[in-house]
Amino acid sequence: MTSAPDRATARQDDDDEALEVVRLDELRGLGVRARRAFPAGDVIHRFAGVVSETLCQHSLQVDASRHISGTRYIGYLSHGCDPNARLDMTGFTLAALRDIKAGDIVTVDYAATEDRLHRQFACRCAAPACRGWITGRDERPNAEGEQWLATRDVR
Template sequence: MNTHALQHHVSRDAPGIYPFAGLPVRLGFPSTVDFEVIQDEHGPVAVVARRDFSRTTRMCRISGQLLPYRCRQTRQLLTGIHIYDPRFCGLLEHACDPNAFLDMSELWLWALRDIHQGERLTIDFTATEDRLLHQFACTCGGPRCRGWITGYDEPPSIEGQHFLQRWWHTH
C-alpha cells in the first residue's frame, strides 16, 4: 500500500481545511490544495478531490470533537463514541461502492480506487456506523447499490422494509 499521506509535495504553508494550528497540513491533515469543500445555500455539503489520488493512497488524516452520541456530521469511532467533524469527514457522502475508506482505528482516509480531480469523495456508511441517525434510500446509482442504507448492526426500519419491497421489484 502507498502509505505516503501526500503523493504530491504540498507546501508546509498550504492552507488546511481545519482552521486550527494544532492540525497542520504538514502532519497529514487535509489541505485546500488537495480537497475542496462544496457548499450549497445551507452550508458545506460534500468534499471533492482537487487532484488525482492513486488507489491505496493514504489521502489525509481526520480529526473532530468526540461526542457520546451521533448527529448529522459524526462518524462512529467506537460504540457510544462519535467524532463530530463538520469541516471534512462529516461531509463525506455515502456510496455503496465508495471511492474512499475511513479507517477509524488510525483516523486516516484512504483511496479505495483511483480518484480523479473533481470527484466527490464517498465512503460506505455501513463500514463505520453500527446504527445510523436516520436510515435512508440510497441514490448512489452504483451497480452494487443496496437501495436502503442502515448501520451494520441494525435491520431496515419499517419505512426501509416498504421501500426495499418496491425497490427489489424494479431492480
C-alpha cells in the first residue's frame, strides 16, 4: 500500500492518558493539553480515525484529496505560528518539536497540513512570527482576512 489506508488502525490505547481535550476559553474553544512531559522529538500520540474526501471543522488533511476525521485528540489541536508539535500525516503521529511540559497546550501549524481551512481566522498565538491571519497553504486570505490585515497594518 503506497498511501494512507481508508481507516487508520493505529493503537490508541498505549498513550490514551497522555493528552486531554480541554476548553480553553469562549474565543478559542477546545484545545489539547499534555498530561505529562514530552522531550523534543518524542512521539506524543499515534492517532486513528476515518479517512474520506470530506473537509470539516475537526478534520485534518491526509493527502491532496483526503481528510481524516473522528480522531480522539488531533482534530482539537490549537494552531500556533511557532508550534510545539507537528503532525506526520503519513505515519499518523503527533511529535514534539520542543520540550513540552505537563499542562502545556499542544499546538501545530494548521498551514503545515491543510491546503484549505474549514474556516480562516485571526490568530492570537502571541508568537513573534505570528502570521496574524491564518489560511491554508494553498489559499489567499478571504474578504474578512483582507479587511483584518488592512486594519492591522494601519495600527
